[in-house]
Amino acid sequence: MGLFLHMLVLAIMMVSLQGWVPLGCLEEERIALLHLKDSLNYPNGTSLPSWIKDDAQCCDWEHIECSSSTGRVIELVLDSTRNEEVGDWYFNASLFRPFQQLEWLSLSYNRIAGWVEIKESLSSVQYLLLDGNNINKLVASRGPNNLRYLSLKNITTNGSSFQLLSSLGAFPNLTTVYLNDNDFKGTILELQNLSSLKKLYLNGCSLDENSIQILGALSSLKYLSLYEVSGIVSSRGFLNILKNLEHLYSSDSTLDNSILQSIGTITSLKILELVKCRLNGQLPIGLCNLNNLQELDMRDNDISGFLIPCLANLTSLQRLDLSSNHLKIPMSLSPLYNLSKLKSFHGLDNEIYAEEDDHNLSPKFQLQSLYLSNHGQGARAFPRFLYHQLNLQSLDLTNIQMKGDFPNWLIENNTYLKNLYLENCSLSGPFLLPKNSHMNLSILSISMNYLQGQIPSEIGAHLPRLTVLSMSHNGFNGSIPSSLSNMSLLRDLDLSNNVLTGRIPKHLTTSLCLFNFLILSNNSLQGAIPDSMSNCSSLQLLDVSNNNLSPRIPGWIWSMSFLDFLDLSRNNFSGPLPPTISTSSTLRYVYLSRNKLQGLITKAFYNFSTLLTLDLSHNNLIGTIPEWIGSLSKLRYLLLSYNKLEGEIPIQLCKLDGLTLIDLSHNHLSGDILSCMTSLAPFSALTDATIVETSQQYLEFTTKNVSLIYRGSIVKLFSGIDFSCNNFTGKIPPEIENLSKIKALNLSHNSLIGPIPPTFSRLKEIESLDLSHNKLDGEIPPQLTELFSLEIFSVAHNNLSGKTPARVAQFATFEESCYKDNPFLCGEPLPKICGASMLPSPTSMNNEDNGGFIDMEVFYVSFGIAYIMVLLVIVAVLYINPYWRRAWFHFTEVSINNCYYFVVDNLPILSKFRFS
Template identity: 70%
Template sequence: MTSLKTLSLQSCKLDGRIPATQGLCDLNHLQGLYMSDNDLSGFLPPCVANLTSLQRLDLSSNHLKIPISLSPLYNLSSLKSFYGSGNEIFAEKDDYKLSPKFQLESLLLSCRGQAVGAFPKFLYHQVNLQYVDLANLGLKGEFPNWLIENNTYLQYLFLENCSLSGPFLLPRNSHVNLSFLSISKNHFRGQIPSKIGVYLPRLNVLDMSNNGFNGSIPSSLGNMSLLYKLDLSNNVLIGRIPEYLTRSCSLLETLMLSNNSLQGQIFSENINLKFLRWLQLDSNQFDGIPDSLSNCSYLTMLDVSNNHLSQMIPGWIGKMSSLEFLDLSRNNLSGPLPPSFDTSSMLQFIYLSRNKLLGPILRPFYNYSKLLALDLSHNDLTGRVPEWIGRLSNLRFLLLSYNNLEGEIPIQLCKLDQLTLIDLSHNYLSGNILSCIVSTAFFPSSTDAYAPESSQQSFEFTTKNVSLPYRGSILHYFTGIDFSCNNFSGKIPPEIGNLSKIKALNLSHNNLVGPIPPTFSRLKEIESLDLSHNKLEGEIPPQLTELYYLAVFSVAHNNLSGKTPARVAQFATYEESCYKDNPFLCGQPLSKVCDAAMTPLPMPTLTTNKDNSGFMDMEVFYVTFGVAYIMALLVIGAVLYINPYWRRVWFPFIEVSINNCYYFLVDNLPILSKFGFS
């Protein structure tokens, strides 16, 4: 096929080396060769240099070893595009004094983070580049401003995670074609050049995140009138957001400034961000949300968490009909929850935790059928868990911990058959744990991604005795229940054993009674189980040793009896503290040795949920005391009836005692009356 011009072998499951002697290198009329998404390995064969008509070469997503100098391709004078991303890019000793014959327009060499040293010298001779992607290459050195200067047609430049350092250097002349610049995840220091907007005025996307830039945000960014994404997050920037930026960049859709030290009010009242959709300002020092933000009618994501906001939640936030993601957590917001949010709202994620919100949870999110996450934890909310939460049919995450809620769990919560995470800990809730709220439908098996905003999700949940943040895609798989530190009573519903996917279960510090359900042996994926500080009785089910993922286990401070589970698998690692303060429990690791003939204590039948504290059955005590009292009276009567001598002694003794008590009261009555006794 000597006249063949295009050969596509993409995603054909090819493996081994690129053949050098089977005719491929003889296709000297070939203009396009596409071999991406295979399992090819080894080095590029030298005979590739014979393909002198080749213009486009795509070897991406293989296991090839490609030198960053591209020396095997120097003879391909017609080559315009080379795609080598997703291979092993390595540095070789650059002894090449000749310049390559090609002039590339597109070069993609991003890889998995190999260290390859300095920028390859052949790039100094390229003047037609339009698209350059060198992400994840350990190139080191300073920013290659010469690459922009030499290539006046350059439009896209990706230098993410390249270990670059030093200051960010602008080209000597204004570059009007560059539209995409990403230099995130490097080690740049110093200030962002004050004239960056003058020298790069046509940028659509500027990503300088995850570096060490300090100083203020240059106002010249307002010169980038075509800018629709700006990411300066995770730096050391200070000061305010320039007003010129928010007035002139009218096409801005994404503004990400999180994890800096910016301060003051977020925006001025004079902004022109009508197309703004994504605003991420968390972990700064902002102290106010302007009303002008209500004009951003397309806003779908608003994250101002971990700042210094101290006012009440603005009422207009609930009227933003496009808002899907709202995070105002970790501030000093006070007052009650807003009375109501717009019923046409698209809100799916609401995070208001760690503020100073107070009062009852009324009806602000009533009829929010699209709501997936509601986090109101760590506030001062009072009253009951509202019944209307049962109308949030798609709710996946419900966190109401560390408040002052009281009363019983409303039965309407049984309708939430999509819940995967529920935390009601550290409240004053009471009553029984509803069996329906932990039914088999409680944890759905689907792991669908919810929305683009789901990558920003973050929950704080206590598991394995440590409070940890869970964020991103892990929340698609994490399931847990935390009802600890309340006043729940009654027995543990055996239906909990049906939650085979649950990872964490915490029912500690309550008033639960009865046995540990043997159905817990079905919790095959559980990692943390805490039943401590209750009034549980009976034996620990020996089947629990089959829970091979169980890393944290505690049944301390209960009334359990019998032998501890066998010291096998993970149960061989549990210490005495996991079982302590169970007086009738014996066996390792406890110091109390079990009697060989020991039989389990009988389990009392519980008819009420009253407090059965202590180790004495009060009903048995009252019965035995009454019987003993009657028996004593009968014995005394029988003795007096049978023995005349004791009868003659007993009755005069009683008569004398009665007279003494009478005269004692008569003589001391005036004295007692002085002290208020009559």
Template identity: 70%
Template sequence: MSLSPLYNLSKLKYFDGLDNEIYAEEYDYSLSPKFQLESISLSSRGQGGGAFPKFLYHQFSLQSLDLIDIQIKGEFPNWLIENNTYLHDLYLENCSLSGPFLLPKNSHMNLSLLSISMNYFQGQIPSEIGARLPGLKVLFMSGNGFNGSIPFSLGNISSLQVLDLSNNSLQGQIPGWIGNMSSLEFLDLSGNNFSGRLPPGFDTSSNLRYVYLSRNKLQGPIAMTFYNSFEMFALDLSHNNLTGSIPKWIDRLSNLRFLLLSYNNLEGEIPIRLCRLDQLTVIDLSHNHLSGNILSWMISTHHFPQQYNSYDYMSSSQQSFEFTTKNVSLSYRGSIIQYFTGIDFSCNNFIGEIPPEIGNLSMIKVLNLSHNSLTGPIPPSFLNLKEIESLDLSYNKLDGEIPPQLTEIFSLEFFSVAHNNLSGKTPARVAQFSTFEESCYKDNPFLCGEPLPKICGAAMPSSPTPTLTNNEDDGGFIDMEVFYVTFGVAYIMVLLVIGAVLYINPYWRRAWFHFIEASINNCYYFLVDNLPILSKF
């Protein structure tokens, strides 16, 4: 429907048309509404739109404007901010706006929330944005084509609590002054082209709670420190080129819920202090060069604490991270992440056995320990993982039987123990396990039973001694390259020892030569005596 039938309602102050197909037609330009709205929310459900709604040219008392998903096209309507000096909330997400981002000519003191995400803006973020919009508390500019660097004037907005510049083409180094913004709680710079090192630290007055810096080109060690660390809820540094080890100060982040360090070049062992973070719900250390033993973990089952104000709520609703679930990388966003728990230590160099305490994480949804060098059995305590949906233990050196009690986990949707040294019979084809195919068990030489082609025989030992294999990735018990090298070295050492003994002891040397001469003569007469017989055949 068109808004034109409402134009005669002179006392109309608030209009909410979200989740409908309410819009302003272009020919309404000649009509001047009698109302002066204070708040309006419209949507078009993706319908093709034209110019900006013309009736807004006549509005001067707006305090809140929400035009999310209206396909308006054109440039940013800076006149809208200039005409409405009381405007404090402006939502223009996914409106197909393009061109440069235009600021009002004069400073607007009341605008506290500006959201222009998911448009087609290009060029640099205006350098004077901090001076023109000094009252901003929330700024969403993600999913555009902004380039250049972060304007220094943003650091002068003392009230800024939420800053989301993700998924643009911003570049350069992350400015150090960001850590001095005392009101900033939510920072998302992911999906850009930032390079160089991480900011060295954050000021003692910093209230940062969510830091997302993934999918950039950041380098060097994780040298940044958080002085007011108990406030930190989320730290995402994944998909960069970070080196060095996991810092020992990580245990200061006592309230940390999400720790994402995957797809970097981190090495060394997991600091034992990391186990002190008993509020963690998601930890992803995959695709690094970490080594040593996997430590025992306690994954928190508590939800996020109650949010205190609207800006906290806005920041939590904008949270997002990537996590591999069921062998697929998925993006988790918004309130659903409050109920998600997972551990991903895959694609590292971890050794030793799987700690049985991990089986006590009864609320965990995802556990991925694949592509390591873990040994020993699958802990029977995994029976307690009643909520798990994805369990990946493939590409290790695990041995023993698969605990048959795992069939009692009815939430399991993805399961893989392929490429190990497991033996015995596969779990019964019941419940969820009736859906798992041969690929979930393949390349375990001593494993038998459906869905594998090998049928279990009565005489087959349950835990045979592993035999040789020439494929280390297939979980072989002996590395054939190491075997050949050690055999050759031992062979050469034996020859050297025999030669040394013969050189030192003349009696043994004469006896050796006499033995060789006698052996040659015996072979010669043996052939002469038997040659006529052999010629007959």
């Protein structure tokens, strides 16, 4: 019986639910949607193909959202739906009348040019978006009287007057209006009838003093946004009238300093954000009148001077951000001691100074976040007020030279501390742990100090919740502590540039294996990379360079699917390169230089579309440069120097039109320098903003006669070619002029012939040019004096002739060594003076077919071979022909007899001339 009752109740509920649970959308709304589709497509559009006449489930159509309880349409998002070629759209607003519960209507970017009059109001619409249309007038009579949100971004109007704004009075209940990305110059914003307006967005607009005058009538306005406003906005138009404004936001705009002078009149302000507004001068006294201010953000301006004492009047202030200005801020923060509600102070990138008397007064505030970094003198010790802070969650004192032991008391006193940055603070002595385990500290960065001793073995037990640990550029010695494996959340570990020894512990990667970044470079670690690291599937950056690791590169490294940056350089790895690498890898930066790798350059990186940097220099690789390198479509940096490569440069390298640096020096390469590598105009500095370079990226390249390492963002600004110390022949391609952005070009120590192309003068940004130790001839082009960025120049040890370039600009600094061992070159700074009586050089007397000046070594060898050949021919002829042999012997015998009798007959005569 009980079961029957339950089933009966369930059946009744199901029947009753069928009366109101929609099985599809409402028929009247489905028909209205089809009419709307026809209107959008008039006269011959093809929009909204998924809206099918015979489909009853209109709530499943694209761009539509229905209510889960009533089945009625509540959202229509039809942005960019109408075909552009169809033309303007004058749509009938009555099409939306059937949608009685429509709340959100977006018709942006549909070339709406007008709105047909209707008497009925769209009473349910609260959000209306009409961005990017051609509307000149929005509505003639009545609009949606419940409309709260109106967006009119990037509207195109006919004529200078913005007639559209005059019709906004049809929406008296508007609370939020977006007028972003419009040109209001010369137009008065007629918004005075919007008595309910709370939020107004004018982001990206072009304003002038007239266009914002009427804003003063918006007595209900609480929020005003002026992001990226063009033109200087002054305060006369509105700031002294908006009495009830609570939040003013302006960023990346140009504001007149008068705004700062009158800002104090808006006493209702609670949040004031003036970011990157080119404000200068000192902090205005008027700020001190804002007793209700809770947040003040004036970062990234040109404000200078000291913190004004009257800031103590802002007793409601909770957040203060003055970062990236030119302020002088005392390390003690004494001007802010009276602000009892202050929770956050950001003073990064200002001048932080130490007061003469760091008083013992205790501040009224308990900060949660404090960010300071120094551009001035350093403090002598940790400021005393920090001893009284117990609620810190984030503390950044980067670049403040405080000198002293590591402040473990900061961690002990602030049990909620999450982030602690003490980089480059001149801290010394051992690294001290808090007495008890700290369960909240997530980021600890103490790099670039003078901390010494071993990393405490119990660090993992005392700081178990760390996600980021950076201890680089210190003097830590000993081994990597095993307790690091207790940090189960550790993602980034940087122990580089210390004196750590021993092996990379297996437990480090076995227990954690959640690493994103693992940096152990520039230590004295030994042994192999542990195989347990192969399970670290999330590893993105692995840098173990400049250690003593060996013997071979483990094969599993090449199959790590998320690895982006790999640096194994400056170790003792040997053996061949891997035969293949998984094409699913995301590797972009590969550094294997200065190891003992052997064998051919295999197809390991074949068709590796993500690779940006490939550095295999300073190894023992042999064979030729493989043709498949041309498949590395995104390659920008190719370094193969100091190997034993031979053969010619493959023409496939010409496909790499993104190359900015290539180093093939110190190999046994031969053939001509490919002109196509310059005719495609590669080797220009990176300008692609979509490529995000990692801060770990570096390049070792010899320029200005010095091997330099370029790091971080500077890599994007450098480009160069080094083909030196090979066996290249032929002429320098004249297409070299296409390398307009190149910084360094080194073709020295080859066998290049011909003249120096005059087009070198178009390399306007070149800083180092070395053509020495070749067989170049002709004159040095005088146009080279136009290279005003040139710092290193050498054409020594060639066959150049004529006069050296004029001693002007940069060429006035080049010494004799830059031109030496060119026999027919004259002029300063060489000792040989050019004159009219000088014999012309062989180059000037002979045509191009003569090949220039005679190579004496070749002449001596050819003369000796010819002499020997003549003697051999004479001997062969005498041996074969007996008649000529008898005649030769007879001639020789007669010649000897004649010489003998000549001497005997003349001997008495010669004796008369003897001295007694």
